[in-house]
Amino acid sequence: MRHENIEKNIGLMTILTLIVVSVGGLVEIVPLFYIDDTVEEVESVRPFTPLEQRGRDIYVKEGCYLCHSQQVRPFRDEEIRYGHYSLAAESKYSHPFQWGSKRTGPDLARVGGKYSNEWQVQHLIAPRSVVPESVMPNYPHLMEELDYSQLQARMRALKAVGVPYTEEGEDELYQKNVERWGEDVAERLHIPNAEESLKAEAEEGNFDGDPSKLTEMDAIVAYLQVLGTMVDFDEYSEPEQGRSRGF
Known part of the structure; x- marks a missing residue:
């Protein structure tokens, strides 16, 4: 015909x-049951x-995701350059996730701890002062002062x-957080204490090098320095043995 x-x-x-719409819908919906x-x-x-x-809000506001993905794909060249391929679980609390496919700059999924706070600050203020070809x-x-x-x-x-x-009053959920990540982290995840936690974390880390004020x-x-640091990849098998569980 x-x-x-x-x-x-x-x-x-x-x-x-x-028929076409039904098939397409099933292809998208059925995997969610698994x-x-x-x-x-x-x-x-x-x-x-x-x-x-x-920090993540500012990262999104400034459009950083337009040039930097946060997804190490399960290919040998990417693993050599960036490290272990990304796990879906790494983005389970990231709304929206920052996987992306655009890389004008390098992928940032594993950037946490790769550079010092001082380097990150200088790079953000004047990128070409540390990376001339940037x-x-x-x-x-x-x-500028941080709005929280x-x-x-x-x-x-x-x-x-x-x-x-x-x-x-959410004692049961709080206790679960304590068991998962420890009391210090659970305290930081407590909404009524959020402002005090934010100030304390900034003071402890002194991320911008200026302890006199709290800045963006x-x-x-702080956000960049945590990316890729939550998972101990030594506990996981080699990429060839577990690629189906990545992206």
């Missing part, structure tokens, strides 16, 4: 369209702390989609 005959027969075209087999159980992967989460814009405005007035509201929004931040630079460097 020629295509024009289908286009001229509205009833037939409607039926064929419904999501527990797709996303690995990695107990060490935790939600971002308040400071890290604000085409990245300058971000000196990140040294909506911090608790942002955390509650993330909690609504499954991130295990805790509220007052503190937040984004």
Whole structure:
């Protein structure tokens, strides 16, 4: 049957369209019933702390994801350059995830701890001062004061989609967080204490090198320094033995 005959027969075209849409829908929906087999159980992967989460917000606001993916694909060349291929579980608390496919700059999935705080600050303020061939814009405005007035509201929004931040009275969830990641981390994931936790973390890390004020630079460097650090990849098999569990 020629295509024009289908286009001229509205009833037939409607039926064929419904069939195509149904098949496409099943292809997308059925795998969701097996999501527990797709996303690995990695107990060490935790939600971002308040400071890290604000850093992630700034990362998205500044459009960093447009040039830097956070997905090491299961190919030998990528593993040699960036490290172990990305696990789905690494992004379980990231809304939205930052996998991406665009790399004007290098992938950042494993950038945490690769450079010092001082290097990160200098690179963000004046990229070509440390990487002469860089085409990245300058971000000196990140040294401005950090706005965290909506911090608790942002955390509650993330909690609504499954991130295990805790509220007052949620003793059972709080205890689970203690068992998973320790009391210090569980305290940072407690929404009513979020502002105090954010300030304490910035003071402890002194990410921007200026302890006199809390800046956007503190937040984004804290975020960059945690990327790829939550999983001990020594516990996982070689990529050839487990590629189906990655991306």
